[in-house]
Amino acid sequence: MADTPPIIDVKRFIDEQRFSPYQWGILATCFLMIAIDTYDAFAVGFVVPVLMQEWHIGKALFGPVMSASIFGMAVGALVSGPLYDRTTPKTVMVGSMILFGLCSLGSTLAQTPLQLGIWRLVTGLGIGAAVPGATTLVYEYAPARRSALVVNTMACGGMVGAAACALTAGMLIPAYGWKSLFLVGAIIPIVLALFVQFTMPEPLRFMVLREWPGERIAAVLRRIGPGQALDGVRFVFSEEQGADRKSGMAVMLSRRLRTGTLMLWLTYFAGTFAYYLLMGWMPTLVQEAGASLRQATMATSLLSLGGIVGAFGVGWLMDRFERNSVVALAFVLGGVSVWMIGRQTAHPVLLPLFIFLAGVGLNGAIFSMGALAAMFYPTSGRSAGVAWMYGVGRIGGILGPIAGGMLLRTSSGAGMFFTVVMAAVMVPAVALWIKRRAATKVPADDNEGLIGRDVTAG
The missing domain is CATH 1.20.1250.20 (MFS general substrate transporter like domains)
Known part of the structure; x- marks a missing residue:
């Protein structure tokens, strides 16, 4: 009879390790993701004064344009819920960043407030869908003793993004025109999406729950705790409500x-x-x-x-x-x-x-x-x-x-x-x-x- 393989609880494993450079990299990447999300959301506010003069249109017509991205973010967040159930958090994050990067590029083609509003609406869909995935990824790789502080640190990327948008607008718009602000907002998220796709992991407990190959789980754990013996082990996780095999809306609206x-x-x-x-x-x-x-x-x-x-x-x-x-x-x-x-x-x-x-x-x-x-x-x-x-x-x-x-x-x-x-x-x-x-x-x-x-x- 074969020996029972040793068990490693991935939650406890993360909690017992020091915050590794690999985890710092995950935090920094998601921090940048939140920053570029906010940059893109604020960008339209800096181009409206220029467009009012260039298009000879009053500011009243730009009110819906400025609200379009916020509305899109709300819808994007709601729509992304079922997507996280059907695919993986990283897939949704990467697809969302590519979407709002391409739509930010499309915003440079707008010639009327209506066209710009449509582009900003779809851009908001991508932004709204990306943020929950980043929050989940950072939280699941943070040790319990500092999980809230780590997630809040990531959220501060929003302030950095807003400040960066204002600084970039001040430098680029006078020299290169309003389209340059959206162009920066297009290039960075697409590059970041490729970086996430090829370097960032899925949430560890997500991989265990979906019964991913043990070698892939071990490869991530070795980057968090170098030198740990992870060959021939059984990976599990324990957490509150962990036995609930429901997902998505079924979990959110369950009785408890x-x-x-x-x-x-x-x-x-x-x-x-x-x-x-x-x-x-x-x-x-x-x-x-x-x-x-x-x-x-x-x-x-x-x-x-x-x-x-x-x-x-x-x-x-x-x-x-x-x-x-x-x-x-x-x-x-x-x-x-x-x-x-x-x-x-x-x-x-x-x-x-x-x-x-x-x-x-x-x-x-x-x-x-x-x-x-x-x-x-x-x-x-x-x-x-x-x-x-x-x-x-x-x-x-x-x-x-x-x-x-x-x-x-x-x-x-x-x-x-x-x-x-x-x-x-x-x-x-x-x-x-x-x-x-x-x-x-x-x-x-x-x-x-x-x-x-x-x-x-x-």
């Missing part, structure tokens, strides 16, 4: 995860609604309170800077304390700070401080939602779960600026505006409290499982 899924959707929807409502109209309100354009721009920068600090801070705390509570408290900090911004418009001495704290709380919490969702779902439904949260949430981002315009036409001033934003920010805190309460009601024996692959790595 349904409430948490709905609360994640509500949290991200309300959070992005408040964020885009605030970002879209705060510069105008600050100027109306007597600040200069430069001061209003600095206020927006403080909000973004606070977001970077918040992303690292909230991620660090999530790895040490109950994660739903940490993110909920970050939303509370953001909500209180937003309310205080409204109180400070007449006495602006402390205004920069509260804007910064609003960024720490609100932006830090939103950046942490990818990690929170990735931790919540098992491997079989992780990519789809993260994708649907992003997709539903981005609808809030579309509605936020629209609601702001309506609110400012009907409200009694800035104080009421910031009060409404605060109320929207508090909704996620309540939703995450409900999510946490629902999780405590799941029977303990329904939460653990072991999935194995009876194969030896030779």
